[in-house]
Amino acid sequence: MAGALKKDRATGAANAVTADLVAVLVAVTEGEPxxxxxxxxxxxxxxxxxxxxxxxQSGLRAWVxxxxxxxxxxxxQLYTFADRGRTGDAKSPHSISISYLGLTREDKVxxxxxxxxxxxxxxxxxEDRRAGLPxxxxxxxxxxxxxxxxxxxxxxxxxxxxxxxxxxFGLDDREWNEELVLQRYELxxxxxxxxxxxxxxAAATTVIPGKPMTGDHRRILATxxxxxxxxxxxxPVVFELMPAEFTLLQLQRSVEALAGRLVHKQNFRRLxxxxxxxxxxxxxxxxxxxxxAKLFRFRHGVLAxxxxxxxxxxxxxx
Amino acid sequence: MAGALKKDRATGAANAVTADLVAVLVAVTEGEPxxxxxxxxxxxxxxxxxxxxxxxQSGLRAWVxxxxxxxxxxxxQLYTFADRGRTGDAKSPHSISISYLGLTREDKVxxxxxxxxxxxxxxxxxEDRRAGLPxxxxxxxxxxxxxxxxxxxxxxxxxxxxxxxxxxFGLDDREWNEELVLQRYELxxxxxxxxxxxxxxAAATTVIPGKPMTGDHRRILATxxxxxxxxxxxxPVVFELMPAEFTLLQLQRSVEALAGRLVHKQNFRRLxxxxxxxxxxxxxxxxxxxxxAKLFRFRHGVLAxxxxxxxxxxxxxx
DNA sequence: TGGCTTATACTTATCCTGAGCATAATCGGA
DNA sequence: TCCGATTATGCTCAGGATAAGTATAAGCCA
Numbered sequence: 001m002a003g004a005l006k007k008d009r010a011t012g013a014a015n016a017v018t019a020d021l022v023a024v025l026v027a028v029t030e031g032e033p034x035x036x037x038x039x040x041x042x043x044x045x046x047x048x049x050x051x052x053x054x055x056x057q058s059g060l061r062a063w064v065x066x067x068x069x070x071x072x073x074x075x076x077q078l079y080t081f082a083d084r085g086r087t088g089d090a091k092s093p094h095s096i097s098i099s100y101l102g103l104t105r106e107d108k109v110x111x112x113x114x115x116x117x118x119x120x121x122x123x124x125x126x127e128d129r130r131a132g133l134p135x136x137x138x139x140x141x142x143x144x145x146x147x148x149x150x151x152x153x154x155x156x157x158x159x160x161x162x163x164x165x166x167x168x169f170g171l172d173d174r175e176w177n178e179e180l181v182l183q184r185y186e187l188x189x190x191x192x193x194x195x196x197x198x199x200x201x202a203a204a205t206t207v208i209p210g211k212p213m214t215g216d217h218r219r220i221l222a223t224x225x226x227x228x229x230x231x232x233x234x235x236p237v238v239f240e241l242m243p244a245e246f247t248l249l250q251l252q253r254s255v256e257a258l259a260g261r262l263v264h265k266q267n268f269r270r271l272x273x274x275x276x277x278x279x280x281x282x283x284x285x286x287x288x289x290x291x292x293a294k295l296f297r298f299r300h301g302v303l304a305x306x307x308x309x310x311x312x313x314x315x316x317x318x
Numbered sequence: 319m320a321g322a323l324k325k326d327r328a329t330g331a332a333n334a335v336t337a338d339l340v341a342v343l344v345a346v347t348e349g350e351p352x353x354x355x356x357x358x359x360x361x362x363x364x365x366x367x368x369x370x371x372x373x374x375q376s377g378l379r380a381w382v383x384x385x386x387x388x389x390x391x392x393x394x395q396l397y398t399f400a401d402r403g404r405t406g407d408a409k410s411p412h413s414i415s416i417s418y419l420g421l422t423r424e425d426k427v428x429x430x431x432x433x434x435x436x437x438x439x440x441x442x443x444x445e446d447r448r449a450g451l452p453x454x455x456x457x458x459x460x461x462x463x464x465x466x467x468x469x470x471x472x473x474x475x476x477x478x479x480x481x482x483x484x485x486x487f488g489l490d491d492r493e494w495n496e497e498l499v500l501q502r503y504e505l506x507x508x509x510x511x512x513x514x515x516x517x518x519x520a521a522a523t524t525v526i527p528g529k530p531m532t533g534d535h536r537r538i539l540a541t542x543x544x545x546x547x548x549x550x551x552x553x554p555v556v557f558e559l560m561p562a563e564f565t566l567l568q569l570q571r572s573v574e575a576l577a578g579r580l581v582h583k584q585n586f587r588r589l590x591x592x593x594x595x596x597x598x599x600x601x602x603x604x605x606x607x608x609x610x611a612k613l614f615r616f617r618h619g620v621l622a623x624x625x626x627x628x629x630x631x632x633x634x635x636x
Numbered sequence: 637t638g639g640c641t642t643a644t645a646c647t648t649a650t651c652c653t654g655a656g657c658a659t660a661a662t663c664g665g666a
Numbered sequence: 667t668c669c670g671a672t673t674a675t676g677c678t679c680a681g682g683a684t685a686a687g688t689a690t691a692a693g694c695c696a
Contacts, residue, residue, distance in 0.1 A: 002327075015336055015367070015368045015369060016334035016336065017334070017335060017336070017337050017367060018334065018335070018413060019335050019337070019412075020332055023521040036373040048333045048401070048413065049333065049335060049414075050333045051333060051411060051412065053412075055400060056399075056414075075398060076475075077398065078377045079395060079434070080374070080376075080395065082373060083376045093369060094367065094369065096337060096367075096374075096414070098398050098414075132639090142559075144630040163622060167622075167624075178615070211362075227602050232631075233630035233631060234630060243507050247674090247676080248674085248675095249673075250333070255631065259631060261632070261633060261634075262435045262634045263632050263633055263634055264632040264633065264634040264653095264654070264655070264656095265634075265673095265674090265675095266633075266656085266675080266676085266677090267632030267653070267654065267655080267656085268632050269674090270632075270652095270653090271632055271673080274652095288672095288673075289662080289663065289664095289671080289672055289673070290661080290662065290663080290671080290672040290673025290674070291660065291661035291662050291663095291672075291673050291674045291675085292661070292662065292673085292674080293673075293674060293675090294674085294675095304481060304485075306485075312551035312552060312589075313550075313551060313573065313577060313581050313583055313586075314581050314586050314588075314589055314684075314685070314686095315579060315580070315582065315685090316579075316581055316583075316586030316685095316686090317579045344693060355671090412664095460637080461669090498662060565643090566643085566644095567642075567643080572642085582684095582685070582687095583643090583644095583687070584645090584646095584686085584687085585684070585685065585686080587643095587644080588683095588684090589684090591684095606642080607640080607641055607642070607693085607694065607695095607696080608640080608641035608642030608643070608690040608692085608693065609641075609642050609643045609691065609693045609694095610642085611642075611643085611644090611691075612644095623640080632653070632654070633654085634654090634655090634656095
């Protein structure tokens with residue numbers, strides 16, 4: 001077995017792979033979450049990890065700036081994929097995709113860049129539950145899922161499929177869980193209800209609304225949305241997406257935009273204030289109907305003061 | 319700028335990289351967390367991602383089984399690293415490490431495998447706070463950290479360093495946060511207090527207790543411990559580490575072993591029971607001092623029934 | 637039997653959360 | 667000027683979750 005320990009560290013042609021860096025770059029503008037896209041809105045900014053890059057992150061920064069002209073601020077790694085099956089082609093060498101989530105503010109895309117800010121719900125219409133289930137899906141979604149479940153061979157499998165659909169999509173009086181973005185996408189893919197599945201060989205049927213993307217990009221986007229929806233609950237990352245000064249309602253609208261659902265206004269404010277995440281600037285928001293709101297800014301100090309925990313264990317003091 | 323969109327997809331030698339798969343394989347035996355190691359306890363199971371591997375996970379499974387004889391059960395991806403700086407050598411092509419966390423139960427390592435189960439606190443003595451700070455560290459740790467902070471050039475930097483140390487290590491009456499495993503390791507590395515830092519070029523000093531590992535492996539292990547400590551709080555993953563039947567105290571001891579701190583017995587039981595994670599087997603534990611305890615088993619049903627949410631947003635019903 | 641050990645049931649005070657009511661401040665017409 | 671629409675902001679209240687501790691049960695062993 002000692003032989004197994006020896007590893008072929010040389011870049012032998014046999015085990016060489018290419019690594020792609022992919023960015024899910026998010027902004028929120030006027031209550032709508034946006035993502036940076038290239039190639040006619042059908043792809044995320046991305047490019048190969050090259051010898052010249054000092055690190056994965058610096059490689060990603062280089063590609064995003066080259067393709068979009070947008071500098072990268074807050075960044076975190078999402079996931080690393082390498083499924084040859086998904087992209088077809090069983091002959092070519094392995095290609096790995098290392099994906100990242102970036103948070104910024106929308107600004108004008110510079111001259112000469114073929115990049116755009118696109119609303120992320122164009123790609124995932126079923127994820128926006130702020131006004132209930134969108135009309136374009138209300139009729140079809142559940143019935144298509146039921147049809148998929150029914151098409152299984154045994155009744156056991158049928159029940160299993162339906163249970164999975166019901167849990168992920170909040171059917172049969174179950175709670176909607178906004179974090180299951182990836183699970184819902186994977187299910188729709190397996191059910192052959194989205195263009196990517198048909199492209200990859202599923203039986204051609206009428207698909208569910210929602211713009212497709214090249215390769216795995218919509219799956220990567222789903223991963224990014226899921227991560228962000230989970231993270232805003234226990235880390236103050238929303239502020240990366242806000243302007244320097246904002247009203248509490250603007251903050252709330254941003255959170256709602258990301259989560260795809262509405263929050264209770266008064267309780268939201270209590271939460272924000274008790275955590276001391278913001279402080280008043282002293283200024284008052286103009287240009288709005290209704291009573292003018294105070295402007296707040298993020299207290300950057302909290303990041304240094306607290307290492308926010310999030311315990312769920314009944315710890316003992318002794 | 320259109321040129322920037324074109325990507326060199328061919329496996330040109332220039333952008334070829336090698337990808338290593340690394341496994342943090344965890345078990346808990348009699349209240350001690352263990353990890354699978356090879357190479358005289360100085361390395362994690364790992365090997366290159368090869369052309370023959372169908373996917374990243376299957377490649378990992380192949381390597382772990384070849385090196386340890388142990389089958390891989392529950393697996394999740396941890397992180398992907400590619401810092402050329404860390405491993406020295408600015409000339410060689412990029413090498414990427416894709417790391418995974420695996421959960422199993424300890425069993426005998428088969429004949430002919432140079433693999434061992436090692437206690438994970440041998441690598442991170444400062445992470446075990448079940449009996450307070452270990453005696454081997456009580457005197458040194460805080461003073462070494464203070465010395466490091468003092469050695470900064472400006473008083474501003476000194477304060478910054480000490481604040482960072484105090485937050486991550488729970489000094490100055492701050493709370494100990496067991497999830498900051500990676501941050502603590504990174505800080506010790508930067509402070510030159512562990513062998514890996516000296517190996518990589520830091521000034522040679524007396525280091526803090528704790529076994530080093532090759533390359534980035536102890537950093538990867540820190541990442542795995544941190545992930546697991548966070549995850550046991552909101553997903554029922556502990557059960558992957560438990561035998562089929564167990565007493566509530568054994569379960570508690572396992573959680574404590576992973577978290578590195580003690581929990582309140584009665585409240586722990588209430589938490590487990592109210593979440594309906596377990597059910598009685600009807601049997602009673604023998605071979606123990608004191609009143610015999612009921613045996614429980616994990617209710618696998620919960621995984622299907624619930625998509626455990628973990629909301630921290632004040633959602634609105636309307 | 638009494639003492640040691642662990643299991644398990646119950647109590648208490650406090651805090652957090654969801655939900656809703658009430659009032660304040662501004663604007664645009666009637 | 668007053669009313670209605672709209673948003674901001676303060677406050678209450680009930681129910682549930684949590685931290686901590688008390689009390690009792692059930693084994694073993696000397």
